[in-house]
Amino acid sequence: MATVRPFKAFRPTRDKVHLVASRSYISYSRKGLMSKLDENPFTFLHILNPEYNKRKTTKANSEARFLKVREKFREFITHQIIVQDEKDSFYIYRQIKNGHAYLGIIGCASVEDYHNKVIKKHEATIAKRENMFKNYLKSTQINAEPVCFTYPNNETIDQITQQKIIERPEYDFTTTNKDRHSFWVIDNPKEVQLIAEAFKEVDSIYIADGHHRSASSALMGEELKSKNPNHTGDELYNFFMGVFIPEQELQIFEFNRLITEIGDLTTAQFLKKIQKEFEVIYVDKEMFVPRKVHEIGMYIDNKWYCLIPKEGKIKASDPVENLDVSILTNHLLAPILGITDLRTDNRVYFKGGLAGVEALKHDVDSGKARAAFAHFPVTMDQLKKIADADCIMPPKSTWIEPKLRSGLTVFSTDENDR
Structure with a gap:
């Protein structure tokens, strides 16, 4: 039974929303970030860079810096760039990208659900990052970028959202990358209650993107709970903001691998070693895209090959070992090339599936990479099996869409903002 709560969002005024909402901070290059800050006084990036x-300036990732973020956020409120809703609400968010519509509900997830594993994860997190972001959340008291969750379809929620999106949206704008963003407010108490009750029918919610934000929110909740002798569980620090997107709306793309060398091996020797573990099929095409699970594309020396694991190489009973990214590492990268830790070995790098196999071919043809491997995307069923088993995927296994914007809605954990 999942707990998903409405909240009184701080959000941009209608005339400025397209200027305030920004891509995730980490997606900008230094040059791109400076350009945005120079050109747009309303971008949420100014809140995240309060001493621009x-x-x-204060020290990066220090409490003093985080408090400056808090001050800048309050400055945006004072100038009425951002205002708070008067009623507890859920929010419908739709993003249309490359012809695909993503539709979800923005609300607050429960720290308790994270601890009791109603909220399920599939990625490992780094303790140092968890603690840094926990301190950020504690000092700023704001959630500005929602965690992306997915859940099995629910008829009640689907009916409410489909009825609501017929109405005029509160926001409707297109960004420079041609993505369209639409937004509706659900503040009718009856509809709000129906949505909250419908989520109670959902047994499990899965983190699609935002594992560190979730872990850090849970850490903060536990810390503040331990310091509060009058803790009730209703305090705002017990919750964190998320967008809840049904399984059929979410898209999972592949994360492809490229290697910069094959050691002292010739291409012929490399292929011969691979043939001990895989069926190696030459593909007489300019491009090859894997069509199903357990098909791996390999591009080397201007040729595409389809690699299919030989019988006995697939451990169907192990949801992690059954992943194609695991099969590639365990039966090719590690035994043939000695690449065992993909996070630290500089002989391997990654490209998200949105770049396409054309990007793999380009890097190999240009000499940047020696060979490239194209994967079929991890399926939703595979992701859920791993999360249900409380297992962890290898790094860079999935590229999840949609990518969400910061500052479209902000959840404050300050009790004065309740």
Whole structure:
């Protein structure tokens, strides 16, 4: 039984939403970030970079810096760039990208659900990052970028959202990358209650994107709970913001692998070693895209091959070992090339599936990479089996869409904002 709560969002005024909402902070290059800050005084990036163009600055990731973020957020409220809703609400968010519509509900997930594993994860997190972001959340008291969750379809929620999106949206704007963003407010108490009750029928919610944000929110909740002798469980620090997207709306793309060398092996020797573990089929095409699970494309020396694991190489009973990214590592990268830790070995790098196999071919043809491997995307069923088994995927296994914007809605954990 999942707990998903409405909240009173801080959000941009209608005339400024297209200027305020920004891509995730980490997606900008240094040059791109400076350009946005120079050109747009309303971008949420100013809140995240509160000392831009200041002579004296605080230390990065320090409490002093985080408090500056808090001050800048309050400054945006004072200037009525961002205002708070008066009623507890759920919010419908739709993003249309490359012809695909993603539709979800923005609300608050429960820290308790994270701890009791109603909320399920599939990625490992790094303790240092967890603690840094926990301190950020504690000092700023804001969630500005929702965790992306997915859940099995629910008829009640589907009916409410489909009825609502017929109405005029509160926001409707297109960004420079041609993605369209639409947004509706659900503040009718009856509809709000129906949605909250419908989520109670959902047994499990899966983190699609935002494992560190989830872990850090849970850490903060536990810390503040331990310091509060009057803890009830209803305090705002017990919740964190998420967008809840039904399984059929979410898209999982592949994360492809490229290697910069094959050691002292010739291409012929490399292929011969691979043939001990895989059926190696030459593909007489300019491009090859795997069509199903357990098909791996390999591009080397201007040729595409389809690699299919030989019988006995697939461990169907193990949801992690059954992944194609695991099969590639365990039966090719590690035994043939000695690449065992994909996070630290500089002989391997990754490209998200949105780049396409054309990007793999380009890197190999240009000499940047020696060979490239194209995967079929991890399926939703595979992701859920791993999360249900409380297992962890290898790094860079999935590229999840949609990517969400910061500052479209902000959840405050300050009790004065309740």
